[in-house]
Amino acid sequence: MGMTRLRGLVLYVHLSTALVAGAFIAILGITGSIIAFEPELDHLSHPHLSYVSPGGKLLTLQEIGDAVSRKFNGEPIVSYLLSESPDLSLEVVLPRGIVCVNQYTGEILGVRTRGQTVLGFARATHIRLASGDVGRTIMQWSGPAIIVSLASGLYLWWPGKRFRIRSGWRSKGFWFDLHNSIGVFFFLPLLVVATTGTVIAFEDQAAMLLSKLSNPVQVRREIVAQREAPAGAEMITADQAVAIALTQMPGAIAYRIQMPRYGGAYRVSLEDPRHKVVSGRNLITIDQYTGSVISSSRSTESSAGEMILAANEAIHTGEIIGTPTRMLMWLTSVIVPVQVASGLLVWWRRWKTPAGD
Amino acid sequence: MKRAIAFVLLCSAAALAGDVSGTWTGAFKVNGGDHTVPQVIILKQTGNKLTGSGGPNTEEQYPIENGKVDGDHVTFELTSGEWRFSYDLKWDGPEEMRGDLGLKSLDDSRTAKILLRKPK
Numbered sequence: 001m002g003m004t005r006l007r008g009l010v011l012y013v014h015l016s017t018a019l020v021a022g023a024f025i026a027i028l029g030i031t032g033s034i035i036a037f038e039p040e041l042d043h044l045s046h047p048h049l050s051y052v053s054p055g056g057k058l059l060t061l062q063e064i065g066d067a068v069s070r071k072f073n074g075e076p077i078v079s080y081l082l083s084e085s086p087d088l089s090l091e092v093v094l095p096r097g098i099v100c101v102n103q104y105t106g107e108i109l110g111v112r113t114r115g116q117t118v119l120g121f122a123r124a125t126h127i128r129l130a131s132g133d134v135g136r137t138i139m140q141w142s143g144p145a146i147i148v149s150l151a152s153g154l155y156l157w158w159p160g161k162r163f164r165i166r167s168g169w170r171s172k173g174f175w176f177d178l179h180n181s182i183g184v185f186f187f188l189p190l191l192v193v194a195t196t197g198t199v200i201a202f203e204d205q206a207a208m209l210l211s212k213l214s215n216p217v218q219v220r221r222e223i224v225a226q227r228e229a230p231a232g233a234e235m236i237t238a239d240q241a242v243a244i245a246l247t248q249m250p251g252a253i254a255y256r257i258q259m260p261r262y263g264g265a266y267r268v269s270l271e272d273p274r275h276k277v278v279s280g281r282n283l284i285t286i287d288q289y290t291g292s293v294i295s296s297s298r299s300t301e302s303s304a305g306e307m308i309l310a311a312n313e314a315i316h317t318g319e320i321i322g323t324p325t326r327m328l329m330w331l332t333s334v335i336v337p338v339q340v341a342s343g344l345l346v347w348w349r350r351w352k353t354p355a356g357d
Numbered sequence: 358m359k360r361a362i363a364f365v366l367l368c369s370a371a372a373l374a375g376d377v378s379g380t381w382t383g384a385f386k387v388n389g390g391d392h393t394v395p396q397v398i399i400l401k402q403t404g405n406k407l408t409g410s411g412g413p414n415t416e417e418q419y420p421i422e423n424g425k426v427d428g429d430h431v432t433f434e435l436t437s438g439e440w441r442f443s444y445d446l447k448w449d450g451p452e453e454m455r456g457d458l459g460l461k462s463l464d465d466s467r468t469a470k471i472l473l474r475k476p477k
Contacts, residue, residue, distance in 0.1 A: 042464070078439075098463055114466075115466050120462075120464030120465040120466075133388060204392075258438065261420060262420070263437075
């Protein structure tokens with residue numbers, strides 16, 4: 001096959017991919033840029049429920065639980081979601097919804113009811129077009145479509161190696177130059193976000209492949225004995241359960257405590273800052289009567305496959321280093337719809353005026 | 358005589374309505390999800406009120422709330438972590454229940470079809 005013919009074929013692949021998958025690729029980028037800062041946007045959308053003024057002594061979980069029970073007629077507490085930052089409120093999960101509490105004063109800030117939010121819709125659209133199996137399949141294959149576009153785009157760019165933007169956005173070459181320059185400048189981040197996203201979209205298959213290459217990706221399940229109260233026994237408090245869990249993992253930070261009524265025992269989730277990629281994957285299960293540790297699942301016990309998948313996700317979301325990589329992933333997501341739009345505009349102009357640039 | 362007939366009819370109606378009490382097992386896959394989630398539901402029916410628990414296995418169980426049996430229509434809810442599960446089932450014979458499951462978290466809302474069977 002001659003070089004001209006091959007180039008024609010690659011151009012055909014590049015255009016066809018954009019025409020078939022362009023809309024879905026653009027949706028991936030737009031929704032990705034929204035959910036890149038999902039926690040922050042979520043807090044900003046409910047400022048009166050999210051933010052507190054730090055100061056004073058932190059109340060115990062028992063005191064906070066009592067305040068919530070008084071307010072909601074003894075409705076059972078499902079779990080406590082501890083604050084990630086001193087200026088963010090603590091959340092208490094009830095069957096009716098999530099109660100936001102000022103952990104310094106015990107003030108009930110309000111209740112968030114369950115159901116889809118704008119941010120939840122953006123995430124659902126990113127993963128499954130906010131629909132079912134068909135939407136999920138479309139979005140799964142949009143990742144590989146980006147990789148095909150990038151590879152074919154690089155091949156097409158390579159001989160001329162244009163890296164400039166001619167003045168005037170109305171000029172014939174402006175969109176072509178913009179498409180080329182941005183595509184090459186952001187080639188690596190775009191490739192990383194598309195590849196890691198594809199791995200997440202096909203995580204089951206990736207896990208299967210990784211188990212063949214290394215140790216099996218273990219699906220751990222703790223054994224929790226649902227215990228009847230021994231005669232005269234009293235339940236330990238959530239605060240005591242956290243203290244016990246912390247003795248098992250010194251240096252870790254508890255971020256979630258599930259109450260024994262829901263699941264049969266205290267389940268304390270901990271974050272271990274020493275293991276950045278899998279930091280939050282620690283769970284200690286504690287008997288509510290004796291305080292003994294029933295089971296524990298620690299991030300350090302993760303298999304190589306699990307570590308690879310966790311690192312892949314951290315790269316995709318930008319959590320791997322923190323704010324700088326989250327910003328980079330956000331910017332890369334913003335670039336995606338720009339590339340789709342500029343590419344289609346170039347194609348449209350050429351189609352309308354074949355003799356154009 | 359009329360009282361006897363009425364009593365027999367009442368007993369027959371009760372027998373037809375039956376009792377969903379017992380352990381039911383099954384699974385669901387959320388529409389657009391990639392995993393099948395196992396289910397073990399332990400029900401106790403008293404009149405048309407339903408109590409018990411449910412979860413992915415016999416060890417991890419969550420209490421049933423707002424449980425109700427209305428003819429062959431069985432509804433109940435349970436809270437597992439941040440998710441609220443709403444079961445809307447049709448009792449399809451003595452050993453099978455099927456229907457819809459609604460799942461709601463703080464920011465998401467999903468649906469699934471669910472089939473539960475009573476192990477023999």
